[in-house]
Amino acid sequence: MMFAPITVQLYCDNYPVKVHLISTGAVAVKTKFRENRHQGIRAMLSFLFDKNFTDWMPVYVLIIEHREGIFIFDAGEITAVNDKDYFKSSGFIANWFDTTQFKFSITKEEELIEQLHHLNISKEKVAAIVLTHLHFDHTDGIRYFGDTKIIVNKDEWERPFGDLPKLYPAWFKPVQVDFDQQYDVFEKAYCLTESKDIILVETPGHTYHHSSVVIKTDETTLFFAADICYSQQQLNENKFPGNNTDNRVAQNTYNTVKKFAQKNKLVFIPSHDATARERLQQLFALY
Ligand SMILES: [Zn+2]
Structure with missing residues (x-):
């Protein structure tokens, strides 16, 4: 296993909360896909x-x-991605793009379903899987969760960017939620828990209606950033990936997150940032 899982014991309003960060395999992208001075066609x-x-x-x-309840944020990658024909159903261009621009490494034991098993969490106990956006490395793992509630931002579902619906299981029909609340500096948000300590916030740029997750614990605030950037360093240096919908929107999201971080102790966890594990373990805040 290239990236070892980690579990941290925290509290929400004096109730124990266990946080597990697991990696469903590994991905590599073109260096200029991860970071680019230009956007769009250039x-x-x-x-x-x-x-x-x-x-x-x-x-x-x-x-x-x-x-x-047990909440899972994104479903991760699966071993099927190793199949050279995995993307074929998505058409010639998507097949060419996804087999030449990305590399994956994943074993069966790294899939979400296997790691849940390892954590002694039966999938019947999962209250919901929340998808931050509809890119396949975040959605592929749902195929083992046909009976689990799956939640997605309604606007992301209605206007996805770069999703591959041919890869969805036939039964896939997520619960679409309206981000119709304001939360702190975030204009669009959805409160996941009754106790209002887990909040989904819209953080557009990577997709039109990408979301991130705020988890307010007694010790700190966790921010599962998903794909707003590839790393905390990229956010700090104000640099952008090469595949954003619009860098002005992405810049606005960076500014909002930084504003939020200045007010809160924020442990920043992007989906593809190997250094996030250490920050979670030590509860190192962004500022
Ligand atoms: Zn991703």
């Missing part, structure tokens, strides 16, 4: 012809054992 041309891949990065899934 960025695309530069990463398509880029010969260099990044180091292996995690594909994190966050599992929260909360008193209101």
